[in-house]
Amino acid sequence: MAGTIRIGIIGSGGIAGAHANAYKQMPEVEIKAVADVIPGKAAEFIQRHNLIGAVPFDDHNQLLALELDGVSVCTPNVAHHRTSIDALNAGKNVLTEKPMAVTLEQAIEMAEAAKKAGKILTVGFQPRYDPNMQLIKQIVQSGDLGKVYYVETGGGRRRGIPGGTFIRKDLAGAGAMADIGCYSLDLAMDALGYPKPLTVSAYTGDLLGKSPRYFREASHFEVEDFGVALVRLEGGAILNFKISWAMHMDTLGATMFLGTDAGLKVTSPNGVWDGGVESITLFRDEFGQLTDTVVPVRRHNIDRFFEKVKAFVVAIRDGKPAPIPGSIIVRNQAIIDGVLRSAATGHEIDIVIPEI
Ligand SMILES: NC(=O)c1ccc[n+]([C@@H]2O[C@H](COP(=O)([O-])OP(=O)(O)OC[C@H]3O[C@@H](n4cnc5c(N)ncnc54)[C@H](O)[C@@H]3O)[C@@H](O)[C@H]2O)c1
Structure with missing residues (x-):
């Protein structure tokens, strides 16, 4: 796909900042929205990271109603499953933080949702x-x-x-x-x-x-x-x-x-x-x-964290498969x-x- 890659971030705690910083280094990416269940936290994150034009939400489903090409899931582990599946069902590509999920059953459901949606589900293992x-x-x-x-x-x-x-x-x-x-x-x-x-x-x-x-x-x-x-x-x-x-x-x-x-x-x-x-x-x-x-x-002196986010953006842009596919990482979760x-x-x- 050509043009701007529109991104949303779900969960605005510690690691979300690293995602935002990586996206900000890519001229083709625009962070359109941030969601966090703690009221006011997403807005504060947007301000702190100077994400001009990004909209804050308290509910990830409101973020997913926007036209987005991809989302970073940066919630605590237990919420990776629900938020990733909702994002995939809404037609968004997903980069979820590690570990993929909490149970094998959740990981399987996530991989199945990605297959059904025909969207990327990639897991954020930056050491790769x-x-x-x-x-x-x-x-x-x-x-x-x-x-x-x-x-x-x-x-x-x-x-x-x-x-x-x-x-x-x-x-x-x-x-x-x-x-x-x-x-x-x-x-x-x-x-x-x-x-x-x-x-x-x-x-x-x-x-x-x-x-x-x-x-x-x-x-x-x-x-x-x-x-x-x-x-x-x-x-x-x-x-x-x-x-x-x-x-x-x-x-x-x-x-x-x-x-x-x-x-x-x-x-x-x-x-x-x-x-x-x-x-x-x-x-x-x-x-x-x-x-x-x-x-x-x-x-x-490769910035491994930047590379993992970049790989997600490139896969979206070029219509490539997930760089670290959820369907394989199910075995790690297992x-x-x-x-x-x-x-x-x-x-x-x-x-x-x-x-x-
Ligand atoms: N790749 C890495 O190097 C690395 C490093 C640290 C953490 N992590 C992973 O990142 C994830 C988040 O870790 P963290 O340190 O940023 O945690 P954190 O607690 O600082 O932040 C998580 C945020 O998600 C929000 N949240 C919870 N449920 C939500 C939901 N349903 N929708 C929207 N927001 C929600 C919380 O309110 C919180 O602000 C964890 O899975 C962790 O394992 C990865």
């Missing part, structure tokens, strides 16, 4: 736009590792429990597994070509989050601060996934891919995958010798959903995802 993530995928997909039979991913912050809406079950739906876990899952799963998850066996805990010694909002802590899961993937590989918002440890280890011909180890500077890639090492057996090849990390269900029941659970 780090050239090193693309390099990791290129190595895994090259076949040089042989058959990949074990993958370990996740990460941990020594102290990093967020407050506010992130620790409320009714707004976030889940804690660390969804908040930062979705990034590590996306790194590993995208590199593998997003195989279907088949079963999950998991444990989650909240011991540090509920302790006033380690978290100032302990009395309000309602989600998990730690989790570990074993996931069987279609094709036979096993994924070991672990995440912590707070722990008495420096790291939960690297992301690694074990293959029959080589192993790949990847580390990140902040222990979680929203902060870039620190090192990539390939372990092999060459000429009867055990070799460790340091793959140079691509140095760059693992998080499986973790919570398995941890709640104490049993391994089967994952069933319909064709979308």
Whole structure:
């Protein structure tokens, strides 16, 4: 399509500002409206970000009645589902923040709504736009590792429990597994070509989050601060996934891919995958010798957040498919959903995802 790309933003909290700043750098984009359930918040956001001509609303359905080409969904996790589906049903393309949703069922409904509407539903995983993530995928997909039979991913912050809406079950739906876990899952799963998850066996805990010694909002802590899961993937590989918002440890280890011909180890500077890639090492057996090849990390100054918003705008403009399709990210959500269900029941659970 030619001409101006008309955008609406639903939810005007912290991350909406990053969306607005990215859109403002694109001359072809006009932010036409902002909606937030807190009366007056959208208007204040419009003023603060100098979004000249944008209209504030208290209800996202009023925003969706406008002629818009796309919307950014920047609400807390629980509202991604309703607002995205309403936007798709109203004929709008959608960029939703991560995690995609709160349950697998919600994610499936969102992907189905996108298919039915023939509109883009893309999920905002900005680490994908780090050239090193693309390099990791290129190595895994090259076949040089042989058959990949074990993958370990996740990460941990020594102290990093967020407050506010992130620790409320009714707004976030889940804690660390969804908040930062979705990034590590996306790194590993995208590199593998997003195989279907088949079963999950998991444990989650909240011991540090509920302790006033380690978290100032302990009395309000309602989600998990730690989790570990074993996931069987279609094709036979096993994924070991672990995440912590707070722990008495420096790291939960690297992301690694074990293959029959080589192993790949990847580390990140902040222990979680929203902060870039620190090192990539390939372990092999060459000429009867055990070799460790340091793959140079691509140095760059790419603004990954800008790139994710730009990719959405370009897909709308050029009539391209979703850059990070909801129909695939359903598999990421399925693992998080499986973790919570398995941890709640104490049993391994089967994952069933319909064709979308
Ligand atoms: N990609 C990233 O780097 C990144 C970073 C932080 C947060 N996030 C994600 O962005 C989302 C929002 O996080 P945040 O930190 O901005 O939260 P926030 O609480 O600061 O803002 C969310 C806003 O949405 C509003 N809201 C709630 N329900 C709504 C609805 N139905 N319609 C319209 N507005 C509604 C709230 O009133 C609030 O103003 C979360 O899903 C979070 O996981 C992504």
